[in-house]
Amino acid sequence: MAEFAELEEIDGVRMTWNVWPHSRLEAAKCVVPFCTLYTPAKQTSQLQVVEYDPVPCKTCGSVLNPYAAVDFHAKIWTCPFCHTRNHFPPHYAGISEASVPAELFPQYCTIEYAMPRMGPTAPPSFVFVLDTTVAEDELLAAKTAVQQALTMVPENAQVGLVTFGTHVHVHEIGFTECPRAYVFRGSKDYSAAQVQEQLGLHSQAAQRRAGPASPLKAGPAPGGLAPRPGNRFVLPLSECEFMVTKTLDELQRDAFPAVAASRPARALGTAVQVAAAMMGGCLPTGSGAARLILLVGGACTEGGGKVVDKELTEPIRSHKDLAKDAAPYYRKAKKFYDAIAAQLVAQGHSMDLFACSLDQVGLSEMKACIEHTGGYVVQTDTFTNPIFKDSLRRLFTPAGEEGYLGLNSNATFEVHCSKDIKVAGVLGPASALEKKSPLVSEQVVGVGGTTAWKLCTLSTNTTLAVVYDIVAQHGGGSDPTAQQFFIQFVTRYLHDSGVMRCRVTTITRRWVEGSNLGDLIQGFDQEAAAVLMGRVVSWKMEEEEDFDATRWLDRSLIRLCSRFGDYRKDDPDSFQLRPQLSYYPQFMFNFRRSQFIQVFGHSPDETAFARIQLNRELTGDSMLMIQPTLYSFSFNGPPEPVLLDVSSIAPDRILMLDAYFYVVVFHGSTIAQWRKAGYQDQAEHAAFKQLLQAPQDEAHAIISRRFPTPRFTDCDQNGSQARFLLAKLNPSATYNTSSAVSSEIIMTDDVSLQVFTDHLKKLAVQS
Structure with a gap:
């Protein structure tokens, strides 16, 4: 490869x-x-x-x-x-x-x-859309993160601010006397033209406002350019930094408190609708990068894009509900966001989502807004989580030597x-x-x-x-x-x-x-094939009703092995694959067990997030999502890659798993006991201290270069967090295998790679 x-x-x-x-x-x-x-x-x-x-x-x-x-x-x-x-x-x-x-x-x-380029280029623009229905400490963390991001935004960039709770507030940052905002009712549906009319962004509305009542505004601006009506809402940071910072400092929680035992009224869909329309009126189409950055702490319960009722007794939809068509708001919300996605694409603007909530926020419905515009998604539990802070900071960190954001x-x-x-x-x-x-x-x-x-x-x-x-x-x-x-x-x-x-x-x-199989096999790229099949299956699962992904993948794999394998008819023991194909069944085995296909235990939002990432990343990164890599650190030599198998666990070994979405450092039982005994603090055990530090350094090097920032888990054998590693390992030793060949067994009824391969051989050689 x-x-x-x-x-x-x-x-x-x-x-x-x-x-x-x-x-x-x-x-x-x-x-x-x-x-x-x-x-x-x-x-x-x-x-x-x-x-x-x-x-x-x-x-x-x-x-x-x-x-x-x-x-x-x-x-x-x-x-x-x-x-x-x-x-x-x-x-x-x-x-x-x-x-x-x-x-x-x-x-x-x-x-x-x-x-x-013909004509002037607009500077990059960032419009922050902030949820104010979250708890006080959460809101403070979100405001602080936005203020830090503003210190990293390029000097020539333009910024805008929209906040939302029960209603949507579009802040007029060009008005410096005092904080001023236009308020839109959260439960109402607005067209782009209505929003622009109310904000004075339509040319006729702008002329009316700048007419005889204010003669100072009527004349042309220096340089012969007529003043753009939109520059009250989206302004160069150098002109509005004080006003944006002041507005954020004075920002309070939503004034409409949530009733006990119910979710707050959160007009998330209307906020996105209003912000997209405002950007369309303020920014010239296709002349510069423009991003709508949505920071949200819960699901939409009010207005367009609503995904769940306010009563906490009503749970938010699960995969089971979607399969049974028992999610009352799903189709309507999806249609609502699809319309916003089409509008953003027409304007040439992208949308990023930072979802910081213990529950779902409706990413599954919003998926088109992210995917069609090429935006980023970051999912974590709170605004205080380092994953959120690091990812937001990294969005504004220059990539490469030239100092551009990329x-x-x-x-x-x-x-x-x-x-x-x-x-x-x-x-x-x-x-x-x-x-x-x-x-x-x-x-x-x-x-x-x-x-x-x-x-x-x-x-x-x-x-x-x-x-x-x-x-x-x-x-x-x-x-x-x-x-x-x-x-x-x-x-x-x-x-x-x-x-x-x-x-x-x-x-x-x-x-x-086409009959020359040797030449075809020579040109087969099994990593690229696994990534493509991953994207195709993810697409089919969303587009086709009652699509059985596991069955479809298995049948494809059997047909491929039957066509390109070397074997005698009806003799499974004679079956062999050339090196160019030999890893492909293993990739498919791991993909079948991944969160892309096994949705049990995952929310629709988590599945949507994983599929968005698989659908956009490089081949190497996508392969990590399909089949993670496992490295072993021990006293026996330098770090080395080991099999993604339960047999790789040993008491005197540290394992590091890179599964793209999270990185795990796993200490064997003996290593964990030594660490708890404090041997690493004694001068004669300097080598042990180095052994403990090496996987930590490697893990943090991976985390520092990946966006969005992956979750980091540091755990010990037999500890509760060890499940993050065990879930990804091939279960070659389970509670019902006759002889334990490993220091660890996995409590599962899943088949192992060996059983999977044996069945594959049997079916591939059938006449």
């Missing part, structure tokens, strides 16, 4: 299959879909940035690349996608074999164009492919741009029906899974062995620096005869 990871470092691309069969029939037999996992803003080692515009093909729109055939004498290049002959533009007149532009160099398959925005992502390939869709934080083209497949996976998508925000980790449909007919007459196919990704985005960038990645792979 290392060779595929090396390719990813160059172009930011991983493919489930790196060799494709040249017929629809043979492609169907490959079971795992044909897909590229592409990271459009990946900081690659040899990225070339050039200061001119890309050269597009006049027929298909793909961009000049190293695979184009060039006639230097006639100054013509032939597009590898549609085979159209294109003339070079006049400023390329001087090119020759000795003088070639950067985009024709074979090593620059990925190249970035810094393009001059929050690229307003991206469009386009795919071009060779003949015989069509695009089925994208699985990732994107929304369709309805670009119809001959390359659109009838089959739809994820966000389909187009070859272009919009990404409101684009981080360096945002990874899109593009799924393809091979449409060539079997025995179509062309020579499949002598052909290559090409795929090109064109991503145009507004860089953090305010410059418009266009990144073009062009890759080529070869066609093979």
